[in-house]
Amino acid sequence: MPEIVGQLIGFAVIASAIRSFVPLFLATIGGVFNERSGIVNIGIDGMMIFGTWFGAWGALRFGPVAGLLIAMLAGTLVALIHAIATVTFRVDHIVSGVAINILALGVPRFLSIVAFGQGTQSPAVEQLPHFSVPKLGEMSPVVPLTLVLGVAAWYVLNRTVFGLRMRSSGENPRAAESLGVRVVAMRYAGVLISGAFAGLAGAYISVELVGQYNEGMNQGRGFIALAALILGNWSVVGAALASLLFGWTEALTVFLRVSWIDNAFIQSLPYIATLVVLALFFRRVRPPKAVGQAYEAGAPI
Amino acid sequence: MKVEERPPPPQPEPAAEAVAGRIGLAEQARQLGMRLLAPAVSLVVSALVGALVILVVQRSFKDLSAVASSMWNYGLLNRSSFAFIFGRATPFIFAGLAVAIGFKAGLFNIGVEGQYAIGALVAAVVGAKVSAPTALEVPLVILAGMAGGLAWALIPALLKVYRGAHEVISTIMMNYVANGLLLYLLSGPLKDKHQVGAIAQQRTVEVHDTAGIGSMVPFFNSIGFNFRASSPVTWLFLLALVSAALYAFVVRRTRFGFELRVLGTNPRAAEPAGIRTNSMMLKAMLLSGAVAGLAGLQDVLGFDGFMKLDYVRFYGFTAIAIALIGRNTGLGIVAGALLFSYLDRASSGIGLNTDVPKEVTLIMQGVIILTIVVAYELVRRAAARRQLKEAHERA
Numbered sequence A: 001m002p003e004i005v006g007q008l009i010g011f012a013v014i015a016s017a018i019r020s021f022v023p024l025f026l027a028t029i030g031g032v033f034n035e036r037s038g039i040v041n042i043g044i045d046g047m048m049i050f051g052t053w054f055g056a057w058g059a060l061r062f063g064p065v066a067g068l069l070i071a072m073l074a075g076t077l078v079a080l081i082h083a084i085a086t087v088t089f090r091v092d093h094i095v096s097g098v099a100i101n102i103l104a105l106g107v108p109r110f111l112s113i114v115a116f117g118q119g120t121q122s123p124a125v126e127q128l129p130h131f132s133v134p135k136l137g138e139m140s141p142v143v144p145l146t147l148v149l150g151v152a153a154w155y156v157l158n159r160t161v162f163g164l165r166m167r168s169s170g171e172n173p174r175a176a177e178s179l180g181v182r183v184v185a186m187r188y189a190g191v192l193i194s195g196a197f198a199g200l201a202g203a204y205i206s207v208e209l210v211g212q213y214n215e216g217m218n219q220g221r222g223f224i225a226l227a228a229l230i231l232g233n234w235s236v237v238g239a240a241l242a243s244l245l246f247g248w249t250e251a252l253t254v255f256l257r258v259s260w261i262d263n264a265f266i267q268s269l270p271y272i273a274t275l276v277v278l279a280l281f282f283r284r285v286r287p288p289k290a291v292g293q294a295y296e297a298g299a300p301i
Numbered sequence B: 001m002k003v004e005e006r007p008p009p010p011q012p013e014p015a016a017e018a019v020a021g022r023i024g025l026a027e028q029a030r031q032l033g034m035r036l037l038a039p040a041v042s043l044v045v046s047a048l049v050g051a052l053v054i055l056v057v058q059r060s061f062k063d064l065s066a067v068a069s070s071m072w073n074y075g076l077l078n079r080s081s082f083a084f085i086f087g088r089a090t091p092f093i094f095a096g097l098a099v100a101i102g103f104k105a106g107l108f109n110i111g112v113e114g115q116y117a118i119g120a121l122v123a124a125v126v127g128a129k130v131s132a133p134t135a136l137e138v139p140l141v142i143l144a145g146m147a148g149g150l151a152w153a154l155i156p157a158l159l160k161v162y163r164g165a166h167e168v169i170s171t172i173m174m175n176y177v178a179n180g181l182l183l184y185l186l187s188g189p190l191k192d193k194h195q196v197g198a199i200a201q202q203r204t205v206e207v208h209d210t211a212g213i214g215s216m217v218p219f220f221n222s223i224g225f226n227f228r229a230s231s232p233v234t235w236l237f238l239l240a241l242v243s244a245a246l247y248a249f250v251v252r253r254t255r256f257g258f259e260l261r262v263l264g265t266n267p268r269a270a271e272p273a274g275i276r277t278n279s280m281m282l283k284a285m286l287l288s289g290a291v292a293g294l295a296g297l298q299d300v301l302g303f304d305g306f307m308k309l310d311y312v313r314f315y316g317f318t319a320i321a322i323a324l325i326g327r328n329t330g331l332g333i334v335a336g337a338l339l340f341s342y343l344d345r346a347s348s349g350i351g352l353n354t355d356v357p358k359e360v361t362l363i364m365q366g367v368i369i370l371t372i373v374v375a376y377e378l379v380r381r382a383a384a385r386r387q388l389k390e391a392h393e394r395a
Helices: A002-009 A011-036 A044-062 A064-088 A093-116 A142-159 A161-171 A173-178 A183-210 A221-231 A236-255 A263-267 A269-284 B014-058 B061-077 B081-104 B112-129 B134-163 B167-187 B217-222 B236-253 B255-265 B277-292 B297-304 B315-325 B330-353 B360-394
Strands: A131-133 A137-139
Touching (some): A002 A011, A002 A236, A011 A137, A064 B360, A093 B360, A142 A236, A221 A236, A263 B167, A269 B134, B014 B360, B061 B081, B081 B112, B081 B217, B081 B277, B081 B315, B112 B134, B112 B315, B236 B297, B315 B330
């Protein structure tokens, strides 16, 4: 069955999988940072949505490079809300994250009406100059940038003092503090870095992948990134592999056509794959020890 | 469900009782004030942010007063305002209760969105297929809706209990899978193929008249309201209120509710206390899904008469906010539902009467959610500090 092989691992599918891999990997790297610092960030999806909007808006006003940077800034600012709520006010991490996701349903709609004159989409925006890869076709410069960022994230987290301090804040904050680590600052840093990555991931989708903002275009990728985080066992390398798997299932929704499966189900493939991954791997992985727990600096034990 | 046994209250001396009564009343008033403080602060902050946004975007005080007046006049004083608010609050109450049941057990059911969509679909199909007297058919379609919601909560519930999969992610994934399933069913096997009219909608066959849920307007008008006959409020509003009362009773007064709360507040203590945590978790999730299944019924059985593909209302996400605002209490959820329903009504007013985008109320809703969780946390800490201080003073 050469046709089905082409639909599963043909060059067009691989190229599409790489394009879908980028936002998932970026968001998952962000998730690695916030979770390793000890904060759960269910709001990644919302931060990505803000990224899609601000990316398109920035690209429209100041060009694509500025769009990506503005989206990163917007993601960081939304993450700051999450950090203030969870680190400083010690609100339940999931409650705060859910609140941010709800905010991301409404605020972009309002902003769109103000900035674009209609609620659900932006005009087409200018993209970065894409480059051509043999067999795979046009690629956004954000693709290699993502790989560079992935290597950088791995290095920072595993080979620097900053990374060690961040990881210790998520494993054993009490012990970390006794060794002079400023746990609160580390957790702020983890969440803000996460917001920046999520913002960039969102902007990649609107500016580079589609070329305009559409309401709902993020399609729950932030939650798939959370599943990739679990599947990747909270490591950058694992995140890359998991994102590749989910990126590939997303590509299949475009290319896979099987006569006895209705297309509606093929469209649901990334979500079903996420459920399967959760079911198979949730028990076998090891999250950071203190993730999700409130921490009060200097409090008596 | 067995009602918890409570020890008989101790009998204090008459004089002491009187003193305790007075202190108790002052203390109760203070506690009530503390409880209302957080929502009040949150409402004020959201109004201020809303006003600020309008000023920044429109740069005029005239628009601000136009918004305020239409929020007041159209939102509350218009002839049918309250009918709209009650009708809109109906799905919010059901969905809010569904989220709250999960919260009580320490579970985050973010899948209410998919659960009520599937519930509405099942109810619509049953209502179209089965023909029975209203007294039989209406309970049947309501149960069908609950069964649909329950079925959609089953997979995340099983994944949670047997595989440990986090319900936040799995329930959200189920929302997307529900979309896929609806797309398949409503454009194919369940599509009404005998529609009259130019454009065939992707929707189910219309339900029998006996499955329709009646308007509550005649009742309201008989007790002194003056709603337009077409106002969108059905008897499901009453069912929503009864459900909220029932929820409050079950959570506070029954063994099931007690075990639910133990599981939610201290899961590690639950197992040693003889609570079968896995079974409780499963029950809580399924009950949450079943109640969620009620949220879509008003649109399908009260208004449209069929389930359609573009049925996406975001009740599920609003419901999370409502459960948070209402602190998972029955009364609080009804109040939160009425508040968000009012904001929707006010939003239409802003859209009709002013130049300001009506989506400004969405921003206000977002701000309410974020500030309320912080405000509750601050109030809780203040109360804890006070208790500590009082304990020191007594000692």
